[in-house]
Amino acid sequence: xxxxxxxxxxxxIVLAAGAGTRMKSRMPKVLHEIGGxxxxxxxxxxxxxxxxxxxxxxxxxxxxxxxxxxxxxASEVSVAxxxxxxxxxxxxxxxxxxxxxxxxxxxxxxxxxxxxDPATLRDLVAAHxxxxxxxxxxxxxxxxxxxxxxxxxxxxxxxxxxIVEHKDADESQRAIDEIxxxxxAFDLAxxxxxxxxxxxxxxxxxxxxxxxLSIARQDGRRVxxxxxxxxxxxxxxxxxxxxxxxxxxxxRRILERHMRAGVTIVDPATTWIDAxxxxxxDAVVLPGVQLHGATDIGEEAVIGPDTTLxxxxxxxxxxxxxxxxxxxxxxxGADVGPFSYLRAGTQLGAGGKIGGFVETKxxxxxxxxxxPHLSYVGDAEIGEGSNIGAGTIVANYxxxxxxxxxxxxxxxxxxxxxxVAPVSIGDGAATGAGTTVRKDVPPGALGVSAVSQRNMEGWxxxxxxxxxxxxxxxxxxxxxxxxADRTPAGTAAEEHKEHEQR
Ligand code: UD1
Ligand code: MG
Numbered sequence: 001x002x003x004x005x006x007x008x009x010x011x012x013i014v015l016a017a018g019a020g021t022r023m024k025s026r027m028p029k030v031l032h033e034i035g036g037x038x039x040x041x042x043x044x045x046x047x048x049x050x051x052x053x054x055x056x057x058x059x060x061x062x063x064x065x066x067x068x069x070x071x072x073x074a075s076e077v078s079v080a081x082x083x084x085x086x087x088x089x090x091x092x093x094x095x096x097x098x099x100x101x102x103x104x105x106x107x108x109x110x111x112x113x114x115x116x117d118p119a120t121l122r123d124l125v126a127a128h129x130x131x132x133x134x135x136x137x138x139x140x141x142x143x144x145x146x147x148x149x150x151x152x153x154x155x156x157x158x159x160x161x162x163i164v165e166h167k168d169a170d171e172s173q174r175a176i177d178e179i180x181x182x183x184x185a186f187d188l189a190x191x192x193x194x195x196x197x198x199x200x201x202x203x204x205x206x207x208x209x210x211x212x213l214s215i216a217r218q219d220g221r222r223v224x225x226x227x228x229x230x231x232x233x234x235x236x237x238x239x240x241x242x243x244x245x246x247x248x249x250x251x252r253r254i255l256e257r258h259m260r261a262g263v264t265i266v267d268p269a270t271t272w273i274d275a276x277x278x279x280x281x282d283a284v285v286l287p288g289v290q291l292h293g294a295t296d297i298g299e300e301a302v303i304g305p306d307t308t309l310x311x312x313x314x315x316x317x318x319x320x321x322x323x324x325x326x327x328x329x330x331x332x333g334a335d336v337g338p339f340s341y342l343r344a345g346t347q348l349g350a351g352g353k354i355g356g357f358v359e360t361k362x363x364x365x366x367x368x369x370x371x372p373h374l375s376y377v378g379d380a381e382i383g384e385g386s387n388i389g390a391g392t393i394v395a396n397y398x399x400x401x402x403x404x405x406x407x408x409x410x411x412x413x414x415x416x417x418x419x420v421a422p423v424s425i426g427d428g429a430a431t432g433a434g435t436t437v438r439k440d441v442p443p444g445a446l447g448v449s450a451v452s453q454r455n456m457e458g459w460x461x462x463x464x465x466x467x468x469x470x471x472x473x474x475x476x477x478x479x480x481x482x483x484a485d486r487t488p489a490g491t492a493a494e495e496h497k498e499h500e501q502r
Contacts, residue, residue: 006122007129008051010104010188013095014043016111017060017082022239028062029237030111031069034247035254036274036292039237040066042114042250044074049118050107050125056080057111058095087206088182093195099188105129106188108209112236114246115253116183120233127226128185134221135190135213137163138183140231148179149210151225160223162214167203178227180210181234190216250275258285280316298332307337315350328360331367349384366409379421380405389415389433396421408443 020029030040037045040057047055059066060082067079080098082091092108099106105125109116120138128136137160139151145166150173152161163180164173194215198207217223228234237243254275255268263279265271267287279285279297286304291297295309298316303309309325315332322338330336331350341359348354349367356373363377366384371377373390379402380394386407394405395418405419408427413419418436425431426443434450441447460473 006126007105008053009107009121009125009185010052010101011054011056011099012047012050012052012107012109012121013080013092013099014040014047014055014057014109014111015088015091015095015182016040016043016066017058017091017094018112019061020112020238023237023243024240028066030066032237032243034114034243035250036276038069038073039114040069040111041073042275043109043111043116044070044077046116046118046121047107047109048074048076050121051118052107054078054099054101056095056098058082058091085200085207087200087204088209089195089198089207089211092191092209093207096192096195101188104188106186106191108182108184108186110182110236112238113181113183113234114237115233115235115250117233120228120230121183124183124185124226128224131224132222133185133224134187134216134219135160136185136224136226137213138181138234139178139225139227140181140229140234141177141227142179142231143177145174145177145179149182150174150176151178151180152176153178153225159217160213160225161217162223163210165202165204165208165210178225181228182236183234184209186212187221190219190221194219312342379403380407380419382407383409383411383427385409386411386413388413389417389431391416392419393417394419394421 016030023029031038055077057077058080078098080095082094147166149163149165194212198211213223232249254273258279262281264284270287272290274292277291277295280299282300283297284302288306289304290308293311296313300317301314302319306322311327312325313329318330318334320336323336323340325342327344328342328346330348333351334348335353339356340354343361345362346360347364351368352365353370358371358375361378363380365382368385369382371388375392377394379396396402403421405421406424410428411425412430414431414433416434420438425441428444429441430446432448436449460469464470
């Protein structure tokens with residue numbers, strides 16, 4: 001069934017009031033992340049995808065912290081507070097207090113079930129409404145049903161009689177392998193009424209939402225179970241082992257989606273891609289790559305091996321090899337790496353290059369400009385077609401403030417320069433090797449600051465006689481001079497003299 005044909009629920013209530021003690025964490029369970037989003041934001045995303053008129057999240061444990069997270073990441077959600085009465089039934093009752101609608105279908109889901117998808121929820125609503133059921137529970141058959149509520153069916157299996165919690169179940173009920181996923185579609189009016197009639201007379205002294213099924217059935221209403229084949233999709237996170245398992249499964253599904261859309265992923269086993277990452281067709285992801293956050297990869301770009309990108313835009317046909325990149329924009333056909341570190345605010349123009357052992361930050365490197373080797377470029381602008389010599393450092397920080405450096409178009413900065421900010425080098429200018437640029441270099445000028453070179457003839461022969469260097473020099477010069485032994489006293493005096501001359 002297409003999205004347009006599927007009915008939308010009146011409301012979705014997402015339960016997230018539980019403490020999640022088995023996570024053993026200071027952070028609320030539902031704020032733990034997989035695939036670059038919190039469990040709760042995944043769950044709310046699925047709920048939103050079902051297209052409800054109203055969306056309510058029920059909170060209690062760490063209420064303020066979780067509500068703030070929701071406000072940041074899912075603004076269209078209203079928060080309901082569960083009181084001290086425990087249980088999923090009470091949680092839904094508190095959630096319903098926020099729901100304005102009086103009729104229609106209400107979905108209940110959990111904040112700790114991250115793999116659930118909108119299509120499954122829409123199909124549940126469709127099946128529920130087509131059967132004119134009062135309750136439809138999403139169930140699954142699992143190899144080990146321990147801990148779950150079990151689905152009780154009529155003898156021929158066609159009707160659902162109710163759900164019994166593991167702790168309340170007898171031996172024969174515990175042998176049932178069809179479990180309650182905790183995800184349901186309810187008729188809103190039936191749900192409100194049944195919840196007002198459930199108690200806490202059970203093994204856990206809680207208001208069980210599951211009791212709504214037997215109450216509805218006793219009232220002569222239709223109760224159904226819809227069995228899902230996709231067990232992982234309805235699985236919740238209770239501890240960090242499950243967090244890792246569901247994280248790996250989510251990653252596997254994300255990779256598969258990209259591969260089916262035309263992205264080459266050479267080694268899915270070592271590739272991690274967050275849920276929000278977008279990748280264009282014919283991009284190639286090599287082994288050992290992590291793509292995080294709002295990263296966006298262009299057509300035919302090649303990423304990796306061994307590269308981490310976060311919140312980074314990579315243009316078509318660009319290559320990023322063995323690099324670590326945060327909040328950067330890499331232009332079309334640009335080249336990054338190997339071993340480059342691009343920090344926030346780096347913008348590399350089309351066809352530009354950031355090469356080996358280069359760190360950049362808040363740096364706009366224009367089209368065709370290159371920083372090929374061993375450099376730091378921070379708080380700087382490098383113009384179109386310019387080249388920054390190997391080993392050049394932009395000294396952007398004077399110990400108190402950061403300053404900007406501007407390099408014009410088609411500039412040649414020599415090797416091993418220090419550009420002491422604030423400073424600018426004009427269009428078409430150049431600097432000599434080893435220049436410390438403290439003053440602006442005008443357009444078209446050559447800036448040099450290095451002391452001019454002086455050669456002390458025969459130095460090695462006098463000072464390093466008897467060493468391999470002395471022998472090599474002597475052989476090259478064809479003289480016997482270097483064969484003489486060094487005199488340590490003389491050496492010190494000579495060295496002092498040479499030093500004075502510098
Ligand atoms: C519940 C179901 C069980 C089902 C299982 C699936 C009931 C009585 N049992 O059991 O049949 O097989 O889920 O995982 O419903 N929550 C609240 N408020 C509460 C209690 C729980 O909001 O007072 C929330 C939790 O945050 C969690 C969800 O409800 O997101 C499920 O709670 P949990 O304690 O895990 O339920 P189970 O006892 O495992
Ligand atoms: Mg649970």
